[in-house]
């Protein structure tokens with residue numbers, strides 16, 4: 001496999017001004033005719049040949065300027081691409097190819113799902129549809145004609161606006177779509193089949209009337225309301241916050257159950273995993289409702305950050321993804337509780353991105369090289385990328401950021417650009433030099449921020465010293481300091497917030513201020529500090545770093561007194577983590593675990609104040625996760641971590657039982673089902689209480705909740721607790737759930753996941769049995785993830801069982817899946833790559849399984865890249 005390097009970028013030799021595509025749809029053999037209006041790129045050499053990507057295409061005919069090209073003019077390469085030399089500066093190329101959608105199990109290019117046709121082109125799927133310079137810096141205007149059987153394929157959709165439809169004879173019909181906006185090939189989409197629309201309208205603020213349609217399979221129409229509502233709110237928000245309006249007459253969304261990721265932002269025709277569209281009270285959890293809102297918004301926001309302004313090459317992926325995640329995070333924060341949203345996002349970043357940054361696939365937000373670009377749709381490019389945009393936002397402020405966005409879209413509209421174009425716009429709009437922020441884009445690894453301080457009563461000066469250091473990552477042994485904005489404040493000994501005045505300032509400032517650490521180490525001197533204060537650092541998680549050096553006493557103090565909800569939550573979490581890591585060490589030495597009474601006290605205090613903000617209380621009551629704890633250890637011990645967490649949950653449950661039970665009872669649902677922040681927060685808090693009570697031995701409570709639940713959140717919370725227990729109630733609940741939901745794929749995924757994540761000693765046998773269950777389907781990505789991914793990533797103590805059977809199961813599954821869908825296989829293999837963080841006995845077993853995968857003949861590029869890098 002070839003390594004592609006960022007430094008090797010060369011502009012395309014030919015541009016494609018317009019494309020006419022003609023699809024004759026047939027599941028077994030579809031004919032694709034393409035007519036490309038080519039123009040030599042002024043930036044390329046005058047005699048450079050035309051390079052067309054292609055992958056698995058059967059060429060029927062190629063004509064250049066109306067003349068059939070003889071075979072000797074067509075130079076095919078081993079990867080399926082085609083080079084043609086001797087073109088004039090302006091030329092028209094017409095090709096006819098055949099493809100077979102129904103045997104396309106990779107779900108990239110044109111494929112079928114349940115008899116309907118769908119495409120997925122990002123990043124390199126368009127080359128599986130027709131010969132084309134399949135790279136984002138070639139932007140063209142598309143006209144698409146689709147012909148298909150009228151009875152079986154009544155709905156024919158593509159990008160842009162509809163432009164006529166009609167009969168095509170012999171029971172077939174035809175539709176034409178014109179997209180007036182130039183776009184790269186990765187944004188092309190076609191959806192066709194027996195679908196029904198849920199429709200609405202939206203009028204943009206300049207008066208454009210837009211038809212909104214969500215296309216689903218018959219029977220799913222009544223589960224689209226939330227998606228539609230989220231779409232309209234997203235459209236309004238982007239107008240209000242960024243002045244960005246929708247730019248076509250229709251906005252179509254199509255939902256499909258076989259899909260490699262969450263959703264795809266194709267121009268005017270978003271394609272969604274059903275998971276992020278369909279929801280009802282009975283079938284969707286609160287997490288599902290929130291997921292739909294976020295993903296709908298994310299894909300909609302791409303219309304500007306991604307589609308109108310796109311990426312020059314795939315190394316710039318975070319230009320659209322980091323920025324669009326930042327935008328969807330802000331949207332969701334505005335729709336609900338900003339503090340809780342931030343807490344959840346940071347939780348997610350630490351659960352996925354921090355470990356990635358500390359593992360074999362660590363890469364900068366803007367990678368330097370890749371073998372398979374699909375492997376770089378990562379938490380680093382997405383979530384860390386969003387954090388870097390947030391750093392810039394923090395550094396220059398909201399007003400300058402908005403001006404920067406205006407400048408960015410105005411300057412780069414209809415162009416394929418780079419991260420420099422974004423940073424430059426922000427710099428020009430703010431007048432602040434942002435060049436140091438490139439360090440965040442180009443350097444991998446999570447910086448460690450250490451704080452120390454001293455107070456001098458004589459001068460009433462408080463000196464805060466911040467230091468940074470980034471551990472080495474593969475290929476980047478030496479790191480440089482990066483600019484770290486540290487939002488902070490000082491609290492007096494009584495917990496009251498203090499105004500702050502830095503040496504050299506005239507007046508003290510109340511509230512939060514932001515210090516900027518630019519070098520390796522810097523001291524900040526605060527004047528007129530009456531008594532030794534407690535600093536509150538990294539408010540709102542103002543930078544994606546690991547903060548070190550805050551004592552336990554201060555953590556306890558901050559958890560109670562800080563004005564910033566993020567720091568209050570964070571301090572409680574870090575306090576608990578530090579106690580738990582000590583317990584893990586005790587467990588490893590075979591010593592008794594003990595109990596820190598302060599934890600029970602904190603739980604009691606949180607419960608007492610929970611009425612004010614139940615969603616925040618639920619976050620504050622959640623113990624650090626097993627993955628978070630493992631990530632804090634040089635060498636993880638998943639089994640000990642699990643034991644400690646279970647022990648602590650049971651202890652807290654026992655000690656706080658009356659208060660937990662009182663909260664649980666008080667939060668019982670009385671009115672109608674609602675999905676606003678308060679209702680969701682109440683359910684979250686109630687189910688957190690249920691988890692403690694169940695851990696403390698109150699088994700019947702979970703069973704009772706499962707039996708009477710009227711919504712999926714409560715049902716699933718109870719079921720997942722029961723799944724961890726032994727006995728008849730567990731088996732009965734799982735069987736009841738399966739019987740009730742066997743016809744609903746999205747809910748059945750949950751049934752698989754719950755069992756895959758149950759930390760029982762027979763977990764591996766159970767997972768193997770589920771793998772052969774009649775409802776299991778390796779070809780469906782949601783289902784594969786719900787079992788294999790849930791087990792390997794969501795059940796660490798069993799996955800890391802010392803027998804090595806968990807590793808063997810994962811490798812077996814990856815080897816079976818790779819020839820079917822290499823992209824999903826490469827994703828699922830990830831957990832085996834973390835062998836360096838495990839004790840030698842486990843590491844050896846993990847490496848053996850990685851090697852077994854690597855030795856498999858005909859491995860996909862993506863799986864090869866992941867496995868070979870993990871073994872380096």
Ligand code: B3K
Pocket residue numbers: 122123261263264265298299302321374377
């Ligand atoms: N841009 C797509 C992701 C495509 C993944 C290709 N392997 C969805 C999104 O980020 O919005």
Ligand code: ZN
Pocket residue numbers: 298302320321324
């Ligand atoms: Zn995206």
